[in-house]
Amino acid sequence: MPESISIEIQQFPLWEKLRAKRVPLSFDMEITARCNSNCRHCYICLPSGDRTAKRRELTITEIDDIAGQAVTLGAVWCLITGGEPLLRPDFGDIYLTLKRRGLLVSVFTNATLVSQAHIALFKKYPPRDIEVTVYGVTRDTYERVTRKPGTFEKFMRGLNMLMESGVHIRLKSMVIQSNLHEHAAIAEFCRAHTKDYFRFDPQLHLRFDGDAGRNANIKAERLTPEQIIAIEQSDEQRMNAFQKNCDMLINQDFTHFGCNHLFHCGAGNGSFNISYDGKFRLCSSLWAPETVYDLRQGTLADAWNHFVPRVREMRSNRQEFLETCRVCPLVNLCLWCPAHAYLETGELDGATPYFCAVAKARAKVLSNEEGSG
Amino acid sequence: MTTHLDLNAVCARSGDVVAREIEGEILIVPLVAGIGDAEDELYTLNETGHAIWQKLDGQRTLKEVAASLVDEFDDPLAEVEKDVLGFANELTRRGILVAKP
Numbered sequence: 298m299p300e301s302i303s304i305e306i307q308q309f310p311l312w313e314k315l316r317a318k319r320v321p322l323s324f325d326m327e328i329t330a331r332c333n334s335n336c337r338h339c340y341i342c343l344p345s346g347d348r349t350a351k352r353r354e355l356t357i358t359e360i361d362d363i364a365g366q367a368v369t370l371g372a373v374w375c376l377i378t379g380g381e382p383l384l385r386p387d388f389g390d391i392y393l394t395l396k397r398r399g400l401l402v403s404v405f406t407n408a409t410l411v412s413q414a415h416i417a418l419f420k421k422y423p424p425r426d427i428e429v430t431v432y433g434v435t436r437d438t439y440e441r442v443t444r445k446p447g448t449f450e451k452f453m454r455g456l457n458m459l460m461e462s463g464v465h466i467r468l469k470s471m472v473i474q475s476n477l478h479e480h481a482a483i484a485e486f487c488r489a490h491t492k493d494y495f496r497f498d499p500q501l502h503l504r505f506d507g508d509a510g511r512n513a514n515i516k517a518e519r520l521t522p523e524q525i526i527a528i529e530q531s532d533e534q535r536m537n538a539f540q541k542n543c544d545m546l547i548n549q550d551f552t553h554f555g556c557n558h559l560f561h562c563g564a565g566n567g568s569f570n571i572s573y574d575g576k577f578r579l580c581s582s583l584w585a586p587e588t589v590y591d592l593r594q595g596t597l598a599d600a601w602n603h604f605v606p607r608v609r610e611m612r613s614n615r616q617e618f619l620e621t622c623r624v625c626p627l628v629n630l631c632l633w634c635p636a637h638a639y640l641e642t643g644e645l646d647g648a649t650p651y652f653c654a655v656a657k658a659r660a661k662v663l664s665n666e667e668g669s670g
Numbered sequence: 671m672t673t674h675l676d677l678n679a680v681c682a683r684s685g686d687v688v689a690r691e692i693e694g695e696i697l698i699v700p701l702v703a704g705i706g707d708a709e710d711e712l713y714t715l716n717e718t719g720h721a722i723w724q725k726l727d728g729q730r731t732l733k734e735v736a737a738s739l740v741d742e743f744d745d746p747l748a749e750v751e752k753d754v755l756g757f758a759n760e761l762t763r764r765g766i767l768v769a770k771p
Contacts, residue, residue, distance in 0.1 A: 371693075399688035399689070399697070423702075
């Protein structure tokens with residue numbers, strides 16, 4: 298009998314075929330930059346009432362058009378993110394539009410705006426998953442991060458509604474100075490409430506809009522390299538992953554001697570990112586003007602087939618870069634990349650001393666562990 | 671869901687899934703909950719299933735679908751009818767096809 302074959306997504310043989318052809322399998326759609334919270338560390342959030350930002354947001358027609366172009370190019374996964382995506386009153390329509398294009402849709406949300414209508418939507422039309430960030434497990438800590446009174450109660454209510462609905466939820470956290478004291482409790486909470494692994498991010502990058510005041514806030518919230526090492530060492534799961542992949546993380550083969558290309562990451566090889574106002578980027582952090590393509594003035598096929606290769610061909614002749622970051626064997630332990638370099642320095646090949654210090658501290662730990670093992 | 675179709679049945683693609691063709695392969699993506707047996711599933715069809723799928727237009731009976739595939743499959747009609755019926759039953763059970771009244 299001819300069979301319909303249901304299989305694990307990861308095992309689908311089509312993926313290898315598509316990767317070999319440089320197909321954009323996944324993309325992030327930031328449907329708004331606005332947020333009802335005002336998190337100290339956030340790289341994107343604009344006030345929920347920001348009229349200019351709201352006016353510039355992609356309409357549902359534009360989103361559907363971009364999604365259609367993405368599907369034509371072979372996209373399978375789509376992440377709806379923000380800002381806070383549930384802030385848009387047409388979120389449900391956007392979500393269904395993307396689902397009806399045959400995309401496997403995930404959603405990032407802070408959960409504070411989850412309503413019964415959202416629950417009904419997700420139960421009938423399940424997302425691939427919903428990822429919620431846990432900024433704290435007490436009111437004081439949570440609202441110290443979000444800077445919006447009342448958000449903790451709304452977060453707990455929304456999260457409980459999502460969990461009770463049976464929708465696939467994943468929890469994560471950002472570790473910053475304002476919630477570091479509660480990190481262990483946050484981790485315990487996340488692991489207790491979801492079956493999936495819990496992931497946390499202890500490194501902050503700067504804002505997409507270069508807002509100097511907010512960037513100063515972000516820098517003030519950054520953990521020191523010593524603090525990052527301490528929480529990573531206290532996390533057995535994370536340390537095991539580091540140690541298991543130690544050979545891949547510190548490796549002279551990654552040094553790229555003799556090559557002055559800026560981009561050695563996977564950006565623009567199998568995924569892309571769309572900003573709230575229709576700007577195509579190779580990844581969510583890449584905002585240098587020469588690496589941004591306005592989809593309101595062009596097509597996704599042009600962006601993907603012609604613009605991305607031009608960006609990935611960009612090179613640096615700055616000696617300092619060629620002698621440091623370009624040839625650093627710690628690149629996989631470091632948050633340095635052209636995108637983050639631009640956010641930190643205004644140059645795609647700029648040095649990022651903070652990320653460098655974190656990478657060196659991590660390498661020291663791994664070398665010591667290896668030596669003692 | 672258990673279904674027992676016969677060759678006089680007319681089947682159509684369910685509105686609860688989205689079928690896409692990528693690189694010559696059919697990818698069936700569930701739109702609503704309850705399609706298939708587990709979460710996070712995609713469906714793909716083998717070559718025979720792909721050929722049958724293309725003929726299931728909600729107009730023809732399964733018998734007519736089988737007859738239209740005899741030359742392509744190069745098998746006796748009875749064998750093709752068995753394949754088409756098995757395929758339609760399986761996909762109807764999973765909610766990917768719907769039998770029209």
